[in-house]
Amino acid sequence: MSLESIYEAVLKGDAKTAAADVETALNDGVPPGDILHQACIPAMTEVGRLFEIGEKFVPEMLIAARAMQTAVNLLKPHLVDSDVQSLGKVVVGTVAGDLHDIGKNLVAMMLEGAGFEIIDLGTDVSAEKFVAAVQENNPQVVGMSALLTTTMTSISATIEALTEAGLRDNVKVVVGGAPITQDFANKVGADGFAPDAGSAPRVVKALLGAS
Ligand code: B12
Secondary structure (H helix, E strand, O other): OOHHHHHHHHHHOOHHHHHHHHHHHHHOOOOHHHHHHHHHHHHHHHHHHHHHOOOOOHHHHHHHHHHHHHHHHHHHHHHOOOOOOOOEEEEEEEEOOOOOOHHHHHHHHHHHHHOEEEEEOOOOEOHHHHHHHHHHHOOOEEEEEOOOHHHHHHHHHHHHHHHHOOOHHHOEEEEEOOOOOHHHHHHOOOOEEOOOOOOHHHHHHHHHOOO
16 A cells, blocks of 8 residues: 555545555555655645645545544554653643644654653643643643644743743743744743654653653
8 A cells, every 4th residue: 555545545535545545554564654754744734735725625624634633543553652651741732712633633642652641631722721731730741732823822821821820830831833933932931842743752851851
């Protein structure tokens, strides 16, 4: 089974074919990381490009996202080693006003694979909910995802809320998402930024002084 056919299936939003082709590729010994990085993620990037130029619309983005999630769910057991020792807790969520969760889910998966315990708050997470989750779970790290330029401000609002609640010094804040840059992370006072799920574990470990 070729990576090309998985790419096409995710691009078209054909979850059934995507699932079947991922299964076949795994059985054929194709590395799960290759399936993710060479087929699934490029397909979503292409969906975004086609949306931008008006050749795809929201419903098509949504079905492509579902096909992507189906593929990722099949890859997850192969990418995450459940036997690793816990390096600490990370609370993750997509910020208020934002419903995009594919990138956040991938980051959570990679962190889990690296040995972190994940508390996933889902999407459209208010500043209050982040604060409550930190109070409740005492994580070492909070990871926030924003995919819209309009919801980037929710990151700064959440960081401010953590500060007001007296929790900012207890946690490291890591941010990411397509419109987020290192520059933005510095401006809003985040501790770290990672451009993709592959580099997220390294960034988080460095912040905690773990290797
Ligand atoms: C799929 C998708 C959707 C799906 C989301 C489904 C889902 N369950 O997530 C649906 C259809 C719901 C959707 C809706 C909308 N979308 Co949309 N969407 C996309 C699309 C095509 C792909 C996003 C994606 O999953 N990428 C793949 C993942 C793997 O990449 P990623 O998210 O960037 O994540 C990686 C990194 O950023 C990083 N990362 C991400 N989060 C975090 C967090 C941490 C802590 C760290 C360290 C790293 C990190 O690691 C990830 C993995 O490598 C993008 C286009 C694009 N190229 O980004 C548009 C895009 C983000 N959407 C866009 C828009 C406009 C919308 C809508 C407003 C459309 C509308 N008119 O209704 C709505 C908004 C809904 C809302 N309130 O959130 C625009 C945003 C424009 C802007 N500048 O703000 C984009 C860029 C499309 C475009 N080119 O115009 N969308």
